[in-house]
Amino acid sequence: MIHITEVGPRDGLQNERKHLTVAGKVEMIQRLVDAGLRYIEAVSFVNPKVVPQMAGAEDVMAAVPRREGVTYAGLVLSRSGLERALRSGIDVIHIALATSDTFNLRNARRTVEQGLEELAAVARDAVAAGTPVVGYLATAFGCPFEGEVPLHRVLSAADVLLEAGCRGMVLCDTVGVAHPRQVQAFVEAFRSRFGPDDQVPLGLHFHNTRGLGLANVYAGYLAGVRRFDASVGGLGGCPFAPKAVGNVCTEDMVNLFDQMGEPTGVDLSRLVETARWVEAQVERRLDGMMMKVGV
Amino acid sequence: MIHITEVGPRDGLQNERKHLTVAGKVEMIQRLVDAGLRYIEAVSFVNPKVVPQMAGAEDVMAAVPRREGVTYAGLVLSRSGLERALRSGIDVIHIALATSDTFNLRNARRTVEQGLEELAAVARDAVAAGTPVVGYLATAFGCPFEGEVPLHRVLSAADVLLEAGCRGMVLCDTVGVAHPRQVQAFVEAFRSRFGPDDQVPLGLHFHNTRGLGLANVYAGYLAGVRRFDASVGGLGGCPFAPKAVGNVCTEDMVNLFDQMGEPTGVDLSRLVETARWVEAQVERRLDGMMMKVGV
Numbered sequence: 001m002i003h004i005t006e007v008g009p010r011d012g013l014q015n016e017r018k019h020l021t022v023a024g025k026v027e028m029i030q031r032l033v034d035a036g037l038r039y040i041e042a043v044s045f046v047n048p049k050v051v052p053q054m055a056g057a058e059d060v061m062a063a064v065p066r067r068e069g070v071t072y073a074g075l076v077l078s079r080s081g082l083e084r085a086l087r088s089g090i091d092v093i094h095i096a097l098a099t100s101d102t103f104n105l106r107n108a109r110r111t112v113e114q115g116l117e118e119l120a121a122v123a124r125d126a127v128a129a130g131t132p133v134v135g136y137l138a139t140a141f142g143c144p145f146e147g148e149v150p151l152h153r154v155l156s157a158a159d160v161l162l163e164a165g166c167r168g169m170v171l172c173d174t175v176g177v178a179h180p181r182q183v184q185a186f187v188e189a190f191r192s193r194f195g196p197d198d199q200v201p202l203g204l205h206f207h208n209t210r211g212l213g214l215a216n217v218y219a220g221y222l223a224g225v226r227r228f229d230a231s232v233g234g235l236g237g238c239p240f241a242p243k244a245v246g247n248v249c250t251e252d253m254v255n256l257f258d259q260m261g262e263p264t265g266v267d268l269s270r271l272v273e274t275a276r277w278v279e280a281q282v283e284r285r286l287d288g289m290m291m292k293v294g295v
Numbered sequence: 296m297i298h299i300t301e302v303g304p305r306d307g308l309q310n311e312r313k314h315l316t317v318a319g320k321v322e323m324i325q326r327l328v329d330a331g332l333r334y335i336e337a338v339s340f341v342n343p344k345v346v347p348q349m350a351g352a353e354d355v356m357a358a359v360p361r362r363e364g365v366t367y368a369g370l371v372l373s374r375s376g377l378e379r380a381l382r383s384g385i386d387v388i389h390i391a392l393a394t395s396d397t398f399n400l401r402n403a404r405r406t407v408e409q410g411l412e413e414l415a416a417v418a419r420d421a422v423a424a425g426t427p428v429v430g431y432l433a434t435a436f437g438c439p440f441e442g443e444v445p446l447h448r449v450l451s452a453a454d455v456l457l458e459a460g461c462r463g464m465v466l467c468d469t470v471g472v473a474h475p476r477q478v479q480a481f482v483e484a485f486r487s488r489f490g491p492d493d494q495v496p497l498g499l500h501f502h503n504t505r506g507l508g509l510a511n512v513y514a515g516y517l518a519g520v521r522r523f524d525a526s527v528g529g530l531g532g533c534p535f536a537p538k539a540v541g542n543v544c545t546e547d548m549v550n551l552f553d554q555m556g557e558p559t560g561v562d563l564s565r566l567v568e569t570a571r572w573v574e575a576q577v578e579r580r581l582d583g584m585m586m587k588v589g590v
Contacts, residue, residue: 180513180555182554211550211584222517288506
């Protein structure tokens with residue numbers, strides 16, 4: 001069984017020029033749930049003045065369908081975000097920081113060390129308030145400013161966040177530079193330090209910037225990973241590579257696992273319909289392949 | 296070392312709406328050679344009334360740069376094509392047929408058995424004339440009309456063509472339905488029947504129709520294959536899936552192997568420049584990723 005985290009409503013929409021209304025976001029999430037997705041990064045509790053695409057997180061959370069087995073996660077990058085998140089009734093909090101100083105300074109105006117300290121406190125407070133936390137390590141496979149990030153720095157950052165109470169970690173290839181051999185090496189190193197999935201659940205988050213998204217997913221799968229992020233339609237992009245595409249496309253990844261005989265719980269036809277609906281909402285041609293060729 | 300067969304001038308251009316002149320094709324091939332490609336499927340000896348994109352094969356072959364270590368292959372589908380090919384001075388002949396009857400009947404108006412008989416005779420005559428032949432098995436990983444093609448049919452077809460003197464085989468995913476687990480199984484079955492690469496060189500030819508092109512290349516690589524087809528810019532398409540993309544993109548595949556530390560002999564920057572030049576020639580946005588994000 002493959003566990004998909006659908007990040008279209010957050011990582012996807014956050015990088016789109018066209019902003020969806022709260023009602024539009026809620027309908028998108030409803031359609032994703034109807035297609036069988038069970039874990040959705042639905043909102044971000046960042047300052048809507050900084051990321052206007054993410055405005056109305058509380059209103060989205062108040063309106064999303066609540067169903068048995070459906071989990072909603074929200075992104076939190078600071079203490080003020082945490083307070084909003086806890087009030088919103090979110091199921092899981094995702095905290096995120098880049099593992100390279102240059103990227104984290106540009107993105108969050110903090111060094112990695114400063115960011116880790118603040119987010120560790122956020123994680124402790126969230127867990128104390130009864131809300132589980134998953135740690136996201138951005139630029140883990142490479143930074144557009146610093147190049148390769150030493151593996152020991154990635155693992156040290158994971159260590160700090162796990163010590164602070166995170167119940168799982170996600171390694172993110174924020175700018176799409178990971179390659180399959182590296183993915184295999186990182187997963188093996190992570191496992192040998194933190195143990196198997198029942199001790200520390202490990203997820204992988206790839207972008208398809210250089211066309212390697214699904215090759216990296218397959219490499220992660222071969223290394224034993226069963227948790228993958230993806231965004232419907234391949235929604236999203238990267239602020240540092242304007243012409244680049246976004247996250248690994250959910251329905252293309254579902255097709256990969258369907259073909260391989262690995263269940264995902266997702267109805268591919270319905271998800272392709274949803275991708276086409278999202279394409280109409282964001283008013284640009286999305287990069288997903290299954291939505292073009294059909295199921 | 297990875298051996299790339301650049302199929303852009305043939306499989307790529309053959310599916311493009313915009314037709315290149317002979318001079319345009321020669322310049323394209325020149326640029327590919329300058330970028331470091333050493334094995335190029337340059338022309339097709341089909342009837343230009345049926346495939347007008349491929350007109351002028353002899354003129355192209357008369358004008359391409361002849362350099363030490365550069366091999367030009369031409370596609371031959373019939374006896375009349377063979378005569379043209381032998382006169383043209385081509386280095387290697389590629390013969391091709393689909394492994395499913397419905398596809399081969401539509402494409403070549405012959406059953407697989409009829410096609411094999413004719414192409415085996417072509418192979419024998421080419422070898423007798425001193426020109427080596429490589430066999431291409433289309434729809435090996437699935438047919439749009441018949442679905443999965445039984446592996447034993449694919450292997451039997453390979454057997455007939457190898458018996459006829461082919462010096463290597465290429466398994467082709469003509470419509471982009473292959474998946475990594477299947478690729479691994481097919482390669483293992485092929486090897487166990489025909490032996491390792493120094494006995495029967497095996498190549499893989501994928502299309503990126505469902506976004507799995509490079510995942511399949513990686514699966515083939517893990518199974519020991521070192522010969523892959525690709526087209527610059529991801530040029531091409533499929534006549535049976537109008538909105539689908541073409542072959543695996545050469546420069547995206549070169550980037551994969553560069554990242555993995557596997558030499559290809561290709562200069563990625565020059566190849567990206569070439570892809571952008573080709574994009575201008577065919578007058579449509581190509582699907583390659585590296586050409587968008589840059590090296």
